Amino acid sequence: MLDYKLLAALNAVIEHGGFERGAASLGLSQSAVSQRIKLLESRLGTPVLVRMSPPQATAAGQRLLNHVQQVRLLERDLRTDLPAMDSRSSMSRLRVALNADSLATWWAQAISGWCSAEQVLLDMQVEDQDVGLRRMRNGEVAACVCATEQPVAGARSLLLGHMPYLAVASREFIARHFPDGVSIAQLPQVPAIVFGPDDQLQHRFLRQLGVAGEFEYHLCPSSEGFVRLLTAGIGWGMVPALQVATELRSGVLCELVPGQAQQVALYWHYWRNGGQLLEGLTRELAARVPRLLG
Template sequence: MIDYKLLEALATVIECNGFERAGEALGLSQSAVSQRLKTLEVRLGQPVLIRHPHLEPTPAGRRLLNHYQQVQLLERDLRSALPTLETASPRLRIAINADSLATWWADAVGRFCRDEGLLLDLVIEDQDVGLRRLRDGEVAACLCASDQPIAGARCVPLGTMVYHPYATPAYIARYFPQGPSEAAFRHAPAIVYGPHDQLQHRFLAQCGYHGAFPYHLCPSSEGFVRLAAAGIGYGMMPHRQVADLVKAGQLASLDPQRRLEVPLYWHFWRHSGALLERLTGMLGEVQLT
C-alpha cells in the first residue's frame, strides 16, 4: 500500500524545487521532508528523485507523481457527495503545444479553472511528440497531433489548426521575388521552433523541395513571431496568432495558395474523475481557428 503523505512530500519537493520550500509548504522541517523521501525510496526499492545537478523525478518518480495527481482528481470528485471532506485544489499536469498556448488555450480554459479551482502544470511540447509524455506517465493529459490512443487513455478530436508560411513583405521581395522555388528555399533562412518541429519540412515537401535549408531555432511561440516580424526569416504560423500583423501589412504569406492543416487530439487517462471529463467536454466545444 502507498503512503500518500510520502507521495505528497515528493510532489511538493518537485513543485517547490527544493526541500526547504517544500517543508515550509507542508509545515515540516527540511529534514522531515527528506526523511519522507528516503522512506518512500526504501519502500519502493529504487530512487524516486534525482538530486543533482538539479531536482527532477526518476522514471519511477514520474509514475508515482502521475498516480498521485489522479488520486487528487478523484478525491476532488468526492466534494459533491461529501461536502465536509477537505481536499486541496487539484493540479493537472498537461502536455500542450506552444502554438495552442499562445492562441486559444487560455481563453478556452480560463473560466473553467476559476470555477473549478483547478491549478495547471503545463509542459510545453511539440504537437508531434507530446503523446510520449502521457505514455511515460509524466502527465495526466496531452494535446497533440496523434490520433492513436494509448492503453488506458481516451482520445478526443478537437479540431484543426491552420498554418501559413509568413514573412515580412520586404523579406519576401528579397528572397522570393519570383515566388517559391528550389533556389529560393535553398538560400532563404527559415524559422523552426525546435528539433522536433516538422511543420517547415512538411511545407517544403508540399512545395516539392526535399533538400537542406538554412534556419533559425526559436523555442518560443511569441519569439517565433517576433523574429519573423523583424524580417530575419519565414516560418509556419497559425493565422489566428498573427492576424493583426497580417492585417497591418507587417506579415504576408509567401505562398497564399498553400497552407498546412494540423489536427489536434486531446488524450487523457481513463478513470481520472469527473473533473477531467468536464474539462474534456468543454474543450470539445472550442473553435481552434
C-alpha cells in the same frame, strides 16, 4: 493503504523543484521531507528521485506521482459529494502537457472560464508531442494536446480540430529577397525559421511545392519569439494563422504563396480514469475548441 504522507513529500519536492521549497510548501522542515523520502525509498527498495538540481523522479518515482495525481482527482470527486470532508483549499491542481503553439493561441480562451468556475489550478508543460505522450504514459501529466491520434494505454483521445499554418515573411523581407516576386525555386536560398529539430512544417511546405533538399534556417523554440523574428525580417516560417491574423491584416507579414496552408490536427489525450474533473474539462474543450480554431 499506502502512507500518503511519504508520497506527498515526494510530490512536493518534484512539483516545487527542490527539497527546500517542497518542504516549505508542506510547512515542514527540509530534513523532515528528506527523511520521508528516504523512508519511502527504503520501503520500496529503490530510489524514487535523483538528487540533482532540480530533483528528477526515477521511473518508480514517476509511477508514484502518477498515482498521487489520480488519487487527488478522485478525492476531488469525493469532496464534491461530501463537502464537509475538507475545509482546506478548495483549488485542485491538474497537470497538462501541450504544444507551444496551442498555448500561444487558443488554449487560454478555451479553458479560462472553466478553471475559474471549477476552481482549478493548471500546471501547464510545453512539450513536443512525443515527449507529451511519454509523460502521459509515465503518469506525469493527466492530459495532453498533440497532433497524434493514437492514445497511450489507459487513455482516450479526441479530435479537437485542425490548426492551419501559413508560410509568411515580413513585407520588407520579401521585397529584399524577391524584388521580382516570390520564386519558389529560390526559397531554399533565403533563411527560414524553424521551431526545433522536430519541426517539419517548413520541409513539408517546400516538398508540397516541389522543392526538395536542405535549406538554411534559424532555430527558435518560442512561439512569440518566432513571430517577432518573422516581423523583424530575419527569415520566413510557418505559423498558425490564428497567431498572425493582426499582422497579416496590417500587411506587416505576408503569405509567401497564398492557398498553401498546412493543416495540423490537434488531439486531446486524457486518462480514462481521471475522475469528473478531467471529464468536465474534456467536455468543455469538445464544446469550445472547434469554434476557436475557426
